Amino acid sequence: MQQTNRVRFAPSPTGFLHIGGARTALFNWLFAQATGGKFLLRIEDTDTERSESRFTEDILESLRWLGLKWDEEPVYQSHRFDRHREVAADLMKKGLAYRCECTPAQLDAVRAQCQADKKPFRYPGTCRNKQLTAEGTVIRVHVPNEGETSFTDIIRGPITFKNSEIDDWVILRGNQVPTYNFAVVIDDHDLKITHVLRGEDHINNTPKQILLYKQLGFSVPRFAHLPMILGQDKAKLSKRHGAASTLEYRGMGFLPIALINFLVRLGWSHGDQEIFTMAELKAFFAIDRINKANAVFSLDKLTWTGGKMMEIVTAAELFDYVNQYFADSVAFLNEYPRDQVEEGIRIIQAKVKNVLDLIEQLNCLFGADPVHDLGSLKPGEGPGIVQTLREVEPILAQSDFSKADLEAKLREYATGKGIKLTPVAQAVRFAVTGGKVSPGLFEMLAVQGKERVLRRVKAAAK
RNA sequence: GUCCCCAUAGUCUAGAGGCCUAGGACAACUCCCUUUCACGGAGUAGACACGGGUUCGAAUCCCGUUGGGGACACCA
Numbered sequence: 001m002q003q004t005n006r007v008r009f010a011p012s013p014t015g016f017l018h019i020g021g022a023r024t025a026l027f028n029w030l031f032a033q034a035t036g037g038k039f040l041l042r043i044e045d046t047d048t049e050r051s052e053s054r055f056t057e058d059i060l061e062s063l064r065w066l067g068l069k070w071d072e073e074p075v076y077q078s079h080r081f082d083r084h085r086e087v088a089a090d091l092m093k094k095g096l097a098y099r100c101e102c103t104p105a106q107l108d109a110v111r112a113q114c115q116a117d118k119k120p121f122r123y124p125g126t127c128r129n130k131q132l133t134a135e136g137t138v139i140r141v142h143v144p145n146e147g148e149t150s151f152t153d154i155i156r157g158p159i160t161f162k163n164s165e166i167d168d169w170v171i172l173r174g175n176q177v178p179t180y181n182f183a184v185v186i187d188d189h190d191l192k193i194t195h196v197l198r199g200e201d202h203i204n205n206t207p208k209q210i211l212l213y214k215q216l217g218f219s220v221p222r223f224a225h226l227p228m229i230l231g232q233d234k235a236k237l238s239k240r241h242g243a244a245s246t247l248e249y250r251g252m253g254f255l256p257i258a259l260i261n262f263l264v265r266l267g268w269s270h271g272d273q274e275i276f277t278m279a280e281l282k283a284f285f286a287i288d289r290i291n292k293a294n295a296v297f298s299l300d301k302l303t304w305t306g307g308k309m310m311e312i313v314t315a316a317e318l319f320d321y322v323n324q325y326f327a328d329s330v331a332f333l334n335e336y337p338r339d340q341v342e343e344g345i346r347i348i349q350a351k352v353k354n355v356l357d358l359i360e361q362l363n364c365l366f367g368a369d370p371v372h373d374l375g376s377l378k379p380g381e382g383p384g385i386v387q388t389l390r391e392v393e394p395i396l397a398q399s400d401f402s403k404a405d406l407e408a409k410l411r412e413y414a415t416g417k418g419i420k421l422t423p424v425a426q427a428v429r430f431a432v433t434g435g436k437v438s439p440g441l442f443e444m445l446a447v448q449g450k451e452r453v454l455r456r457v458k459a460a461a462k
Numbered sequence: 463g464u465c466c467c468c469a470u471a472g473u474c475u476a477g478a479g480g481c482c483u484a485g486g487a488c489a490a491c492u493c494c495c496u497u498u499c500a501c502g503g504a505g506u507a508g509a510c511a512c513g514g515g516u517u518c519g520a521a522u523c524c525c526g527u528u529g530g531g532g533a534c535a536c537c538a
Contacts, residue, residue, distance in 0.1 A: 173536040425497030
């Protein structure tokens with residue numbers, strides 16, 4: 001009987017969920033989906049100073065927006081401190097951990113000395129054999145000096161560290177709050193995590209954790225360290241790299257499926273395929289197809305992916321999406337029947353790159369009448385447009401406003417005048433939108449309807 | 463500085479020793495389509511970091527160099 005895979009996404013609420021974290025969550029989620037496993041969420045709020053509930057909210061909302069549903073109740077490490085302390089006490093009892101009374105100032109001095117000597121800093125073991133019992137002191141694990149600790153990373157293969165490179169690190173702070181490396185081991189064990197998929201920046205923590213798993217008699221999970229996502233300057237993603245939160249991409253008008261498609265191709269591939277449906281991702285995702293090299297974030301590629309997804313999603317889905325996340329900016333649609341709005345979406349969606357552009361175009365279809373600023377036109381262009389509109393107005397008045405009839409009548413007019421359709425189309429477009437960019441003219445006019453179009457043409461022809 | 467990881471075009475990637483005169487995609491440029499903007503179509507330019515091995519044969523394996531990234535806290 002094959003055991004069920006259990007993975008977790010374990011962000012710390014000390015900042016917004018950036019794009020790298022979002023991809024880590026995505027890969028964990030996809031792995032669970034692809035293998036019929038469970039995807040858990042654990043909030044690593046052991047840094048009581050810097051953790052903030054607004055960050056937790058941001059993380060949860062980001063995951064919800066992306067559709068990465070977690071399978072069990074989220075676990076907060078801060079609710080489990082008693083358990084962590086219990087394990088620390090047990091470790092002390094077994095002589096595998098000890099109290100340390102070195103002050104930060106003393107350690108800083110050692111650190112400075114090491115730096116001066118160009119040697120790596122390691123806790124010198126000052127208190128290792130002091131048998132201190134004072135409450136309120138730090139507790140360290142006793143790490144063996146001899147031997148090596150190695151593991152086989154699913155993505156990278158065997159990785160080995162010399163134990164002598166690892167020092168006796170702190171597991172419980174002076175205030176008796178557990179540190180990250182300590183809490184992870186206990187919580188991953190208690191949650192029966194089978195695979196740990198996390199950023200490459202955790203490779204160095206892994207031997208510390210493995211040593212602890214063994215000291216505690218816990219079985220060690222499998223590890224897969226994902227390549228990082230770097231900023232345009234190829235440095236680790238941080239605040240200065242544009243968007244701080246994944247949610248900002250929602251604000252920019254990207255669909256969640258667009259961000260997912262973009263992120264999944266950073267470090268993972270399935271032949272030459274660039275665009276995937278969710279169903280395809282769930283079917284195709286394989287952990288051994290993840291590559292090792294870091295990837296640079298590209299807004300250009302994301303934008304392209306976003307445009308692709310706008311074409312693939314149905315008008316009905318876009319209607320619902322826009323009303324869910326951009327309710328305020330699409331309030332003007334409420335007076336129209338859903339069918340009509342969806343028809344409008346259909347003629348726009350293939351040409352816009354994101355939801356913001358979609359809304360802008362919807363506004364030109366269904367929003368308030370445009371302002372006709374002749375000054376926005378090229379010099380000398382205005383009079384011709386006004387003239388054309390005056391001549392075209394009676395023609396439009398006779399149309400049944402089907403797409404075909406509108407096109408036939410306007411083409412006939414252009415031919416009769418011995419001119420190309422272009423200036424005629426641009427004149428009407430200007431009248432109807434106040435600008436020079438819009439969906440296809442005839443389908444747009446059909447969607448807008450006779451009354452509105454004639455009103456706008458009259459207004460522009462004044 | 464020490465340790466760890468990585469290395470195909472500006473960017474994301476395909477490539478598991480001969481299928482590679484290195485394939486796809488984004489971006490760039492050219493042309494076509496066209497009622498605008500997009501889309502779409504056709505093309506152009508652009509890469510196996512370097513040096514040694516191993517092998518009949520290396521983008522693919524090994525070593526070194528260089529380059530990049532990450533970690534070195536009572537942060538995660």
